[in-house]
Amino acid sequence: DQQVKQNSPSLSVQEGRISILNCDYTNSMFDYFLWYKKYPAEGPTFLISISSIKDKNEDGRFTVFLNKSAKHLSLHIVPSQPGDSAVYFCAASAGSNFGNEKLTFGTGTRLTIIP
Amino acid sequence: DGGITQSPKYLFRKEGQNVTLSCEQNLNHDAMYWYRQDPGQGLRLIYYSQIVNDFQKGDIAEGYSVSREKKESFPLTVTSAQKNPTAFYLCASSRQGLYQPQHFGDGTRLSIL
Numbered sequence: 001d002q003q004v005k006q007n008s009p010s011l012s013v014q015e016g017r018i019s020i021l022n023c024d025y026t027n028s029m030f031d032y033f034l035w036y037k038k039y040p041a042e043g044p045t046f047l048i049s050i051s052s053i054k055d056k057n058e059d060g061r062f063t064v065f066l067n068k069s070a071k072h073l074s075l076h077i078v079p080s081q082p083g084d085s086a087v088y089f090c091a092a093s094a095g096s097n098f099g100n101e102k103l104t105f106g107t108g109t110r111l112t113i114i115p
Numbered sequence: 116d117g118g119i120t121q122s123p124k125y126l127f128r129k130e131g132q133n134v135t136l137s138c139e140q141n142l143n144h145d146a147m148y149w150y151r152q153d154p155g156q157g158l159r160l161i162y163y164s165q166i167v168n169d170f171q172k173g174d175i176a177e178g179y180s181v182s183r184e185k186k187e188s189f190p191l192t193v194t195s196a197q198k199n200p201t202a203f204y205l206c207a208s209s210r211q212g213l214y215q216p217q218h219f220g221d222g223t224r225l226s227i228l
Contacts, residue, residue, distance in 0.1 A: 004157070032213070032214050034216055034217075036219075041124075041221075041222070041224070042221050042222065043119075043121075043205050043207075043219035043220050043221045043222050044158070044205070044219045045219070046216045046217070046218055046219075049214070049216050051213075051214050089157060089158070091157075091158075095213050101146060101148075101163055101165060101171075101209075102160055102163065102173065103148075103158070103160065103217060104157075105157030105158045105159075106157050107155065107156055107157045108157060
């Protein structure tokens, strides 16, 4: 049962344009959502997150949008740069007494920025 | 510079052997985690620990064991009971509490000879 889905395995975008990566989830208990960027043979790097009390969070070129009714979130990268070429993972967790200890990951979207 | 160190980067194991993967963090994080990544898949949680001397099974704990004797260290042992151990293993840590992101090491790739 894939609770976090990234339906696009790959995406190509021209340098300078907007990159939009999408993620859907099925578990209504999820209340914290994160995006990670990963290069080959390296660990994921945390990019940006959003809690369910918000519908938008910005950090520089990165913005995450959350649509709770549709159980959908997206990551916008503007403007896209060659260094953004990587695999992007969406992750989600449900809060508990201790915190958001268990992350459920999507299968990733490979973003390629075309110079 | 604070971070998470995983060693070794590449590890080879013979059939029937146990092998231990190291994970050390100097971020003063309370919680630590082990994930496994297989080709074309997302990360799956093996074990996690919220405090020293305590740990919980994740989704795919069978064939693995962990210990948490020190706050900084969370080693993972891949036992001979793990039927398909070849994978990329990632360790992470985070602060305790809600809405704390997990931060990852650079991983260890385990291969069976």
